[in-house]
Amino acid sequence: MAQKSWQPNPRARRQRPKGRPASSRFRPSGHEPDSPVLLYGWHTVKAALENPARRIRRLLTTENALRRLADDGVTVPIKPELVRPDVIDARLGPDAVHQGLLAEADPLPVPSISELASEGIVLVLDQITDPHNVGAILRSAAAFAVKAIITTARHSPEATGVLAKSASGALELVPLVTVQNLARGMEELRQHGFLLIGLDSGGDSDLADVALRAPLALVFGAEGKGLRQLTRATCDYLSRIDLPGQIKSLNVSNAAVLGLYVASRRLRG
Amino acid sequence: MAQKSWQPNPRARRQRPKGRPASSRFRPSGHEPDSPVLLYGWHTVKAALENPARRIRRLLTTENALRRLADDGVTVPIKPELVRPDVIDARLGPDAVHQGLLAEADPLPVPSISELASEGIVLVLDQITDPHNVGAILRSAAAFAVKAIITTARHSPEATGVLAKSASGALELVPLVTVQNLARGMEELRQHGFLLIGLDSGGDSDLADVALRAPLALVFGAEGKGLRQLTRATCDYLSRIDLPGQIKSLNVSNAAVLGLYVASRRLRG
Numbered sequence: 001m002a003q004k005s006w007q008p009n010p011r012a013r014r015q016r017p018k019g020r021p022a023s024s025r026f027r028p029s030g031h032e033p034d035s036p037v038l039l040y041g042w043h044t045v046k047a048a049l050e051n052p053a054r055r056i057r058r059l060l061t062t063e064n065a066l067r068r069l070a071d072d073g074v075t076v077p078i079k080p081e082l083v084r085p086d087v088i089d090a091r092l093g094p095d096a097v098h099q100g101l102l103a104e105a106d107p108l109p110v111p112s113i114s115e116l117a118s119e120g121i122v123l124v125l126d127q128i129t130d131p132h133n134v135g136a137i138l139r140s141a142a143a144f145a146v147k148a149i150i151t152t153a154r155h156s157p158e159a160t161g162v163l164a165k166s167a168s169g170a171l172e173l174v175p176l177v178t179v180q181n182l183a184r185g186m187e188e189l190r191q192h193g194f195l196l197i198g199l200d201s202g203g204d205s206d207l208a209d210v211a212l213r214a215p216l217a218l219v220f221g222a223e224g225k226g227l228r229q230l231t232r233a234t235c236d237y238l239s240r241i242d243l244p245g246q247i248k249s250l251n252v253s254n255a256a257v258l259g260l261y262v263a264s265r266r267l268r269g
Numbered sequence: 270m271a272q273k274s275w276q277p278n279p280r281a282r283r284q285r286p287k288g289r290p291a292s293s294r295f296r297p298s299g300h301e302p303d304s305p306v307l308l309y310g311w312h313t314v315k316a317a318l319e320n321p322a323r324r325i326r327r328l329l330t331t332e333n334a335l336r337r338l339a340d341d342g343v344t345v346p347i348k349p350e351l352v353r354p355d356v357i358d359a360r361l362g363p364d365a366v367h368q369g370l371l372a373e374a375d376p377l378p379v380p381s382i383s384e385l386a387s388e389g390i391v392l393v394l395d396q397i398t399d400p401h402n403v404g405a406i407l408r409s410a411a412a413f414a415v416k417a418i419i420t421t422a423r424h425s426p427e428a429t430g431v432l433a434k435s436a437s438g439a440l441e442l443v444p445l446v447t448v449q450n451l452a453r454g455m456e457e458l459r460q461h462g463f464l465l466i467g468l469d470s471g472g473d474s475d476l477a478d479v480a481l482r483a484p485l486a487l488v489f490g491a492e493g494k495g496l497r498q499l500t501r502a503t504c505d506y507l508s509r510i511d512l513p514g515q516i517k518s519l520n521v522s523n524a525a526v527l528g529l530y531v532a533s534r535r536l537r538g
Contacts, residue, residue, distance in 0.1 A: 120495075132401060136520040136522075139519065139520055141524075142514050142515055142518045142521050143514045143517065144512065144514050145514035145515070146514070161301070168520075169516065170516055173514075173515055173516065243413065244412075244413060244414045244533060244537075245410075245414035245415070245442075246412075247408060247411040247412045247438065247442065248412065249412070249437075249523065250409055250412055250526065251405040251408055251437075253520065253522070254408075254409050254526040255524060257519065257523040258526055258527065258530055261530065262530075264513060268513075
């Protein structure tokens, strides 16, 4: 594959958001404070029960699932409600693979960017709306020891239900930081020392050839739409992952795990 | 991360299927010969229209989508039926992102393993049932120029609907070979010169450290269940992808794209 030489993104450091200083101290706007987060499935509920920061309001469980939790040494912090599987089916719909476990819980506290340590890798997701994809990205983020995921409060799926199930427990491990304005959040990351690399099929160089350093933010856009213009302009560099076949773009969770693999190996040296 | 030294899988070349010679000349059993394959969404339908091997029976399209096909220079081989989007909604359900295009088509011919060239990389999927995952794997396979995907005729999703949509056109590019007995199919690959590597979180060595050669078959199991015992035993080696974080297993399409990335880079050099 032809490799272009590596050039900084000429569009970077232009079109910055103006106005008041960067801040991301917002709560997610989509979630009603009183409505519970729904967590179902073995890995998802087990991880929530094991997370001291997660307050469980209700736990619906089948006899089998409760026995399995006991066998695994999981402490159940509240009195579980023993139910038949079809009670959980009726609550979640026929397609949810709940494995006999459904918890209602409080949302986790949302840290701000200024509370994050300036180390390792964070992911920035620019309006990726599919909860399966965001859940799979969370799971891969936990597998690659990512420090946080930054998303927009709007145009992002809520941290509940399908997203939590697809994350397979990772929702309890990787902080989800929601910001109102992604470009401002990215500026705040830069002020904390992060290098901002946008992944884009038209990027200037293959990610495997870029001089990376920690702390590093990898920025991904939605499939089809890609990175929004202001998001692109706020990155330090735009980078691609070279693909030798006929299709030149990947499912976004597949692109994210490749980006994490390449970057984490290069940062480890 | 600690790296164990590389050892061949001691379970390989035992527990071979006995009896008649390996053969994979079967048709998929799950699909009624007269029922059409449903293809929807821009990339999926466009790729089907551009594939001379795909016979289209009907094309339902909105005015906008038909204009977009014309703008892209796509030849429509049959008289399209102009409809409003809600007609396609009613056919597919409210969650299908069809972008104004729905085609009914014949299934593609299913090649046998003996018809495949002995070159490059193939993927073997051991009862991966989720059509989103198999579709995303197909898409990544097309992105990495994979020669074929081998699945079981049973316990695999049909090459239609959600799978085709998730594959984003790749269904037209990567042959899907269905076999009745996966271990026999793997033996047939071996007779054709393929090295068989099973991906497993408990594998003996990191895939990045394995001496790979083409033709190569990468074998993936379902999430949760992993590779079945006979599938594991039929692999030449079992290999893992080291993950530095707290979660040690990935979504299977994420694992597959990492395996493809590592293997294709090593085979290139």
